[in-house]
Amino acid sequence: MSRHFSLQSDALETTTPPSILNDVFGPTMIGPSSSHTGAAYRIGRLCLDLLDGRITGLTARYNRGTALAETHVGQGTDRGLYGAILGWDIVDPRMEKLDEEIRQELVNAGIEVEVLYPDLGETHASFYDLTVGNGLEEHRVEAVSTGGGMFKILRIDEAPVVIEGDMFETLVFCADDTCASDTCAENTTPPGETLEAHLHRTFEGDRVTLCRSDRAVFLRIQSETALDPSVLETLRRRSDVRSIKVLEPVLPTLSRHHLQLPFLTASGMLKYLRETGEDLELWQLALRYESARGGASEAEVWKRMEDVARLMRRSIEHGLAGTDYADRLLPAHAPLAQSAIERGVVPNDAVTHMILYTTAIMDSKSAMGVFVAAPTAGSCGTTPGAIFGLADFHGLAENQIVRALLAAGLIGVFIASGSTFSAELAGCMAETGASGAMAAAGLVTLQGGNLHQALTASGVTIETGLGLICDMVADRVEAPCLAKNIAGVMRAHGAALTALMDFRAVIPIDEAIQAMDRVGRLMPDSVCCTGGEGLCATCTGRHLHRQMVELPVSARPPGSLLPTSHEVREQTSYRLNPGTRAPG
Numbered sequence: 001m002s003r004h005f006s007l008q009s010d011a012l013e014t015t016t017p018p019s020i021l022n023d024v025f026g027p028t029m030i031g032p033s034s035s036h037t038g039a040a041y042r043i044g045r046l047c048l049d050l051l052d053g054r055i056t057g058l059t060a061r062y063n064r065g066t067a068l069a070e071t072h073v074g075q076g077t078d079r080g081l082y083g084a085i086l087g088w089d090i091v092d093p094r095m096e097k098l099d100e101e102i103r104q105e106l107v108n109a110g111i112e113v114e115v116l117y118p119d120l121g122e123t124h125a126s127f128y129d130l131t132v133g134n135g136l137e138e139h140r141v142e143a144v145s146t147g148g149g150m151f152k153i154l155r156i157d158e159a160p161v162v163i164e165g166d167m168f169e170t171l172v173f174c175a176d177d178t179c180a181s182d183t184c185a186e187n188t189t190p191p192g193e194t195l196e197a198h199l200h201r202t203f204e205g206d207r208v209t210l211c212r213s214d215r216a217v218f219l220r221i222q223s224e225t226a227l228d229p230s231v232l233e234t235l236r237r238r239s240d241v242r243s244i245k246v247l248e249p250v251l252p253t254l255s256r257h258h259l260q261l262p263f264l265t266a267s268g269m270l271k272y273l274r275e276t277g278e279d280l281e282l283w284q285l286a287l288r289y290e291s292a293r294g295g296a297s298e299a300e301v302w303k304r305m306e307d308v309a310r311l312m313r314r315s316i317e318h319g320l321a322g323t324d325y326a327d328r329l330l331p332a333h334a335p336l337a338q339s340a341i342e343r344g345v346v347p348n349d350a351v352t353h354m355i356l357y358t359t360a361i362m363d364s365k366s367a368m369g370v371f372v373a374a375p376t377a378g379s380c381g382t383t384p385g386a387i388f389g390l391a392d393f394h395g396l397a398e399n400q401i402v403r404a405l406l407a408a409g410l411i412g413v414f415i416a417s418g419s420t421f422s423a424e425l426a427g428c429m430a431e432t433g434a435s436g437a438m439a440a441a442g443l444v445t446l447q448g449g450n451l452h453q454a455l456t457a458s459g460v461t462i463e464t465g466l467g468l469i470c471d472m473v474a475d476r477v478e479a480p481c482l483a484k485n486i487a488g489v490m491r492a493h494g495a496a497l498t499a500l501m502d503f504r505a506v507i508p509i510d511e512a513i514q515a516m517d518r519v520g521r522l523m524p525d526s527v528c529c530t531g532g533e534g535l536c537a538t539c540t541g542r543h544l545h546r547q548m549v550e551l552p553v554s555a556r557p558p559g560s561l562l563p564t565s566h567e568v569r570e571q572t573s574y575r576l577n578p579g580t581r582a583p584g
């Protein structure tokens, strides 16, 4: 229960509603986990901006016993954070390097990194307490990852803020704590105007807030576009300004000060249709929503969804071509599926194509290929695997795929606004449970079903995924993740078919999402991405953990680490993820 307490506090209050292109389909990335690698990368980029593009020292404090402390290496937090402070793009080929090679890059760049595991007294499962410096200055950044690559910076230099990376953030650090009082007025125009008042007047239309702690005082300007550099230059010359930091947005869809959304839930959407008298499909409503959310035209949203579809197609092709990567648990499985289909061992039908494509995407991700988190890295295979697999088998056009993805994306919005995509908070129910629900709406849309059938299929898929735990083996987002992605596709496929047969859902989808959220709150930490319990705590799971987490790639035995038989492995006293709990 404690895991959720923080989410309800003021500091973590959601300030912006979900965007299909930010929260549901994205980030586009390399690495094992969106909530670890993707969010860590974004937090790291903002830290780099805070230090004017140069960091030479990082101290990361992860709260002892939490998912982040236990899995930051295997789940790619280090990869994301270090890649960001090295100044790499998240899809830079260097992000594919082995962990030990990335650590060497830090040494080569003169960046010292220290990771500590104190008891921070924080309850959130993915709480970052980072101190970054460059010899000239040092800042402390406290943040949380909230799932699917989304994050919130909660404090800078101990002053409360909520920064989500979807606006331009200009921080004007005051020379002393007088910026809100007229004692700093001697060099101002008009005379007697405080720095705070000056910024309010100069940046009328933007949001200006005074942020204060014992350690720092700064004025935060949130704007929809970058501020005029010449105005900032003039500000820098003021004696009451110590420094100015410009934190550029790290999300593709920006937020706005006065957002007006047509709806945020499925029931709100149905009410919207009743009130407007329009007869729209789910994909059209997705365009309507995202256009309002991001301030872009529906044509622009469509175009951006086409880009997402192209990236997904590339992942499938990469996986189908066969992948190789030294530091992975599962060998490539897509070639096995492809061969079985070709040899007639399994039917050459839509179902096997959906499995093949889902596997290809997961293989590509595990081999450090570029992929789209949909909605997370762990569940990135389900939605595109199902939609592209079915569409390609039936030879459907790309625009039908884009429509299906939009429909899936809107279901993702309903889930994100009513619950979470974070396995740290709600187990795999929030990952492959959510992606399955999204896939179901996509499959109904592809097969010509209507809006009500799509909602039914998604709702039923959520219902059949309630309680799914996160128990990834050896801290790798590979097993049982691949199997859970495929299971998500199968549940989605079944739900889509029965919805097309006009089976009725007993529970409306919004209530199913509420149930998902409540069940998530009841799940113990040990089954929420901490490597505490479940398959990861079996004898074989613990053996693989020892091989994968404790040994560098060069020290591992040659060949596959996977067991070759079903004989039960001998009990050992090896303790999994020291700091959480010792299994059995």
Ligand code: SF4
Pocket (backbone or CB within 6 Å): 378, 379, 423, 427, 428, 429, 431, 432, 469, 470, 471, 472, 476, 477, 478, 479, 480, 481, 484, 529
């Ligand atoms: S078990 Fe599920 S939630 Fe956990 S890492 Fe794998 S896909 Fe993600």
